[in-house]
Amino acid sequence: MSNQSLCRVCGGTVREFFDFGRQPLSDAFLPPGADLGEEFFYRLATGLCESCTMVQLMEEVPRERMFHQEYPYHSSGSAYMRGHFEELAKRLLTTELAGDDPFVVEVGCNDGVMIKALAEAGVRHLGVEPSGGVADLAAAKGIRVRKSFFEESTAREILAADGPADVIYAANTLCHIPYIGSVLSGVSALLAPTGVFVFEDPYLSDIVEQTSFDQIYDEHFFFFTVRSVQAMAAGHGLELVDVERLPVHGGEVRYTLAHAGARPPSPAVAELLAEEDARRLGELDTLRRFGENVLSIRDDLTALLRRLRAEGKRVVAYGATAKSATVTNLCGIGPDLVEFVCDTTPAKQGRLTPGTHIPVVPPEEFSRSYPDYALLFAWNHAAEIMAKEQAFTDSGGQWILYVPSVRTV
Numbered sequence: 357m358s359n360q361s362l363c364r365v366c367g368g369t370v371r372e373f374f375d376f377g378r379q380p381l382s383d384a385f386l387p388p389g390a391d392l393g394e395e396f397f398y399r400l401a402t403g404l405c406e407s408c409t410m411v412q413l414m415e416e417v418p419r420e421r422m423f424h425q426e427y428p429y430h431s432s433g434s435a436y437m438r439g440h441f442e443e444l445a446k447r448l449l450t451t452e453l454a455g456d457d458p459f460v461v462e463v464g465c466n467d468g469v470m471i472k473a474l475a476e477a478g479v480r481h482l483g484v485e486p487s488g489g490v491a492d493l494a495a496a497k498g499i500r501v502r503k504s505f506f507e508e509s510t511a512r513e514i515l516a517a518d519g520p521a522d523v524i525y526a527a528n529t530l531c532h533i534p535y536i537g538s539v540l541s542g543v544s545a546l547l548a549p550t551g552v553f554v555f556e557d558p559y560l561s562d563i564v565e566q567t568s569f570d571q572i573y574d575e576h577f578f579f580f581t582v583r584s585v586q587a588m589a590a591g592h593g594l595e596l597v598d599v600e601r602l603p604v605h606g607g608e609v610r611y612t613l614a615h616a617g618a619r620p621p622s623p624a625v626a627e628l629l630a631e632e633d634a635r636r637l638g639e640l641d642t643l644r645r646f647g648e649n650v651l652s653i654r655d656d657l658t659a660l661l662r663r664l665r666a667e668g669k670r671v672v673a674y675g676a677t678a679k680s681a682t683v684t685n686l687c688g689i690g691p692d693l694v695e696f697v698c699d700t701t702p703a704k705q706g707r708l709t710p711g712t713h714i715p716v717v718p719p720e721e722f723s724r725s726y727p728d729y730a731l732l733f734a735w736n737h738a739a740e741i742m743a744k745e746q747a748f749t750d751s752g753g754q755w756i757l758y759v760p761s762v763r764t765v
């Protein structure tokens with residue numbers, strides 16, 4: 357166990373600021389009869405690079421353990437997110453992809469929620485997706501999919517076969533990739549001289565501001581800021597030319613990179629950078645304070661759940677999200693505190709949550725007999741879920757939220 361590691365972006369020294377302890381893989385839901393002694397655990401801890409300010413995990417989980425045939429997350433699962441991606445597709449069609457015979461590549465296209473809109477508009481496209489199950493779903497929608505990880509060699513093969521890309525896009529993918537240097541070399545090689553690389557991922561500033569610590573789990577290796585993305589881009593002949601804050605997944609930023617000098621950066625880049633500096637986001641003290649806030653939430657949430665159990669209340673959880681693994685394992689929330697967690701994903705139903713072994717059931721179990729309280733793990737979709745489950749609130753039920761602080765509503 358070490359409290360230092362080497363930065364995966366620049367090779368500088370990464371200093372640890374928070375240790376979440378032993379954690380399972382966030383998507384490793386256990387089938388009935390699984391040998392619980394065989395469960396894979398690793399140490400989840402976060403650090404800050406002293407040189408380039410990139411926040412990253414201290415230890416890496418092998419990628420084949422996370423992104424495989426049974427990867428259960430489907431991007432099309434939320435109506436709100438479908439709208440979000442269709443909006444972007446529309447915008448790209450009238451701007452970056454308005455030229456003659458444009459070509460777009462999506463890295464981590466999942467079930468094709470974004471690229472489908474471009475494919476239907478007749479744009480030459482390629483989705484690259486290593487998780488076989490969701491890649492098959494994309495292919496079934498008529499999307500051209502390459503089932504593989506994306507790295508420099510992949511990018512060069514695509515370039516040879518299809519020519520340069522006008523747009524390379526990645527949503528909630530780039531932050532998953534520890535070998536990010538190879539990805540950016542690939543992007544630099546594949547991108548047309550005037551092309552753009554657009555990616556969106558959780559924003560460190562929002563995570564720190566809201567103490568949304570459950571954004572930190574095995575799949576999220578990096579936590580980007582304007583400053584750290586600028587440093588990362590510069591190392592590959594690329595330049596950050598635009599940023600846009602997005603109100604999705606608890607707060608993200610959409611970054612646009614271009615070849616260095618190809619486009620003037622928008623004023624939004626300097627503005628957001630100034631905000632980050634004012635918040636001292638690249639400083640260890642700020643991140644250590646974030647860690648103290650995480651421990652306060654842990655203590656408040658476990659105290660509330662224990663009190664409700666002592667009072668004989670029925671408590672269930674809602675949304676067996678990947679990020680709930682961090683919450684349940686950090687706080688020690690098991691079936692003794694939460695009866696079950698309901699989730700719409702068939703592949704998770706009938707299984708146990710990783711590490712803490714709470715049964716996952718279909719949503720019908722939730723509505724059959726409403727509990728007194730529902731712990732909302734999918735808090736980033738709170739508005740959509742609360743509207744859908746109005747009958748729960750009407751029955752007298754209350755939601756338990758824990759970001760940015762523990763409360764019932």
Ligand SMILES: [Zn+2]
Pocket residue numbers: 363364365366367368405406407408409410
């Ligand atoms: Zn670094």
